[in-house]
Amino acid sequence: MIFVRLPKVGEVEVVEENEAEEVQTSGFDGLGAKETKQNKYFWLFSIGYAIIAVSISALSTQYATYFTGELGLSATLVGTLGSVFALGYVFGSTLVGIIVDKVGFGAAWIVMLGCVVVGYTLLLGSIKKVKEQYAEMEVEI
Known part of the structure; x- marks a missing residue:
């Protein structure tokens, strides 16, 4: 999953056009298309x-x-099931974006880790129930 975070107020320095000419770049600026195609x-x-x-x-x-x-x-x-999964993905992505904007990236990861733990716990519980149902029918899985 990729998270894109927009800068907050005061987090990015705005450079005027006249000042932009004076700014010197130093270091590595990245590869062009030709160099990228040659990169193994x-x-x-x-x-x-x-x-x-x-x-x-x-x-x-x-x-x-x-x-x-x-x-x-x-x-x-x-x-x-496929439609519910797709809708959950769309609304979940939107909700995660809102959470990241409100509480920050680190806190959002903690919230999402808690959601994953709860989800896996519920999944394991449902697997146990399915095994119990198959055991009652005397079918091996």
Whole structure:
């Protein structure tokens, strides 16, 4: 997840046009397009991220088949689950942006860590319940 934070009032120094000409840059300003294309680390990371993206998209298209085939869920329920996930992602991202703007980046990470702990705890509890239901039906998972 990527967080983009806007600067707060007084956090960025505004330079007038006349003063901008006087400012000298020193140090490394970055690579241009030509240098980037010749950089082996750029290509290694690009290929790695492409492989990760393809594997994630391949898995996400197979979830619906798995849920309907192996788990026996209806297509309507699988579609509803996908839609709820997407809506949760949109509203969650917006909420996280508001939290980061209000309380700061560090405090927002603590809040999100608490949400992750609660989410995993609830997930583990639901897995335990599913195992109990399968045990009653005398099916091994």
